[in-house]
Amino acid sequence: MTTQFKPVSRGTVSGTLAVAATALLTVVAQPASAASTLKFTGFEFGSVNVKIAAIPAAPIASASIGAYNTQISNDGGATYGATFESFCIDVWQSLSFNTTYSLGSTPTLPSPYEAGKDYTQRASMIGYTPKSGSPGLDLINTQVVQNLSRLYDVAHSGAHLVNTAPFTMSNPNTALNAPVGSAALQLAIWEVVYDTDKFNSNGGHYYLNSGNSTLDGDFYSVGNTTVNSQEVVAQAQEWLNHLMAYSGTKYSVSGYVSQNKQDVVVFTAVPEPETYALMIAGLGLLGFAERRRKRKQVVA
Numbered sequence: 196m197t198t199q200f201k202p203v204s205r206g207t208v209s210g211t212l213a214v215a216a217t218a219l220l221t222v223v224a225q226p227a228s229a230a231s232t233l234k235f236t237g238f239e240f241g242s243v244n245v246k247i248a249a250i251p252a253a254p255i256a257s258a259s260i261g262a263y264n265t266q267i268s269n270d271g272g273a274t275y276g277a278t279f280e281s282f283c284i285d286v287w288q289s290l291s292f293n294t295t296y297s298l299g300s301t302p303t304l305p306s307p308y309e310a311g312k313d314y315t316q317r318a319s320m321i322g323y324t325p326k327s328g329s330p331g332l333d334l335i336n337t338q339v340v341q342n343l344s345r346l347y348d349v350a351h352s353g354a355h356l357v358n359t360a361p362f363t364m365s366n367p368n369t370a371l372n373a374p375v376g377s378a379a380l381q382l383a384i385w386e387v388v389y390d391t392d393k394f395n396s397n398g399g400h401y402y403l404n405s406g407n408s409t410l411d412g413d414f415y416s417v418g419n420t421t422v423n424s425q426e427v428v429a430q431a432q433e434w435l436n437h438l439m440a441y442s443g444t445k446y447s448v449s450g451y452v453s454q455n456k457q458d459v460v461v462f463t464a465v466p467e468p469e470t471y472a473l474m475i476a477g478l479g480l481l482g483f484a485e486r487r488r489k490r491k492q493v494v495a
Contacts, residue, residue, distance in 0.1 A: 227300040227316050230271040233451055235459075236264045237292050239280055241374035243423045245382060249389065250413045251328035253286045257419070260427075261377040263459065267298065281451070281459040282381050284335075284388045286414070287326035290457040298451070307452060314451045323450070325388060325458045329413065332392075339391045341443030346387055347462045348441040349434050350380045357430045375423055379430035382416055384460070386435060389414035401435040404428055 242261035247253065262282055266275040272295045283290075290296075299309030300316040307323055309315045317323060320335045327333045349355060350371055371377060386401050387394075393412030394401050402410040404417055418425040450460040 227267075227298045228269045230269060231298040231300075232268045232272045233296045233298040233314050234266045234268070234272075234275065234294065235281070235290055235292050236266060236278065238262065238374075238377070239264050240372050240377040243374050243378040243427050244419065244421070245378060245416055245424050245427050246419045247286060247382075247385070247414070247416050249286060249328055249415075250408070253328065255286050255289070258286075260381045261374060262381060265459070265461075268295075279461065281461050282384050283457045284320075284384060284450070284460050285325045285458040286385060286389075287328070288453070288455060288457050290453075290459075296453075296456070306454075308454045313456060314453045317450045317452055320448045320450045320460055323452060323458075325452075327389065327413070333389055333413075335388065336391075339387060340448045342387045342391060342394070342438060343384065343448050343460070344443050344446040344462070345438045345441040346380070346383055346434060347446050349437050350376070350383075352441065355433050355437050357426060357433050375426050375430060378427045379434065382427055383431040383435050385414055386431065399439060401432075401438070403432045403435065 238259075239262040242259040244257060244259045246257050247255065260283075262280050264278050265281040266278050268275045296313035297311070298314045298316060299312035301309050302315055303310040307315065307317075319340075321337055321340055322335070324331055324334045371380065382403070383401075386403055390401060390412035393410070397410055402412070402415070404415055405411055408415075416428050416431075418428040445465060446462045447465050448460050448462060450458060452458045
């Protein structure tokens with residue numbers, strides 16, 4: 196079989212560069228401007244009310260949980276960009292839907308927050324410590340971020356859905372585009388953020404509701420009397436049980452943090468090495484085409 200290589204036109208090269216530039220923009224978080232604002236418009240797929248508990252006791256004991264629809268404006272709230280998904284990592288504070296929050300991106304050191312802003316953008320959550328009953332002890336380190344990536348990966352795999360009694364009839368509510376699945380992912384995220392220290396001491400296992408406070412650690416959920424709530428806990432635990440079979444580097448974890456409101460995280464797929472290779476090749480082709488164009492101009 197013979198492969199024929201066709202010459203690359205400037206239009207094709209420009210198109211390649213455009214694709215590369217677009218990909219770069221999706222990879223590199225754009226810093227907030229002076230007029231940037233942040234808004235949470237509601238639950239992405241609905242919510243389920245679940246009882247949660249923490250040691251010491253958290254101020255939020257029962258909450259409707261699920262992924263948030265989130266938007267950013269760079270013109271003071273006049274217009275907003277595309278809606279994206281975020282998840283809470285802070286059971287010690289609260290936020291309000293459809294409230295405009297000011298957004299910064301430059302921490303006023305040594306604080307992790309920008310002075311005068313409601314929220315501060317973080318390109319990486321590594322090194323940040325959310326609010327908890329044990330101040331300074333729940334540091335988000337590389338292991339926490341990798342396990343969050345694994346959790347997001349297993350939840351999006353379509354596998355390990357709870358389908359045993361009494362949940363059989365409500366399945367596939369555990370899918371991520373339904374309230375139970377979205378709430379289960381939120382619950383499991385809290386477990387990873389607050390109890391990775393127990394994960395290590397428990398031999399690589401997270402426990403949400405074992406009934407043993409030593410195993411359950413500083414965060415756990417007892418559900419409540421509704422089947423949906425119990426299913427949230429069961430589905431979250433199922434994903435946590437299969438965590439280590441999934442990738443710890445497939446998703447990056449960025450976020451928006453606040454001194455007096457809920458911190459949230461955002462998951463972004465990390466491009467495969469082939470994607471970077473295509474971008475570099477596109478830029479190289481553009482440079483080659485531009486040099487040829489200049490040489491033709493000189494000859495002319």
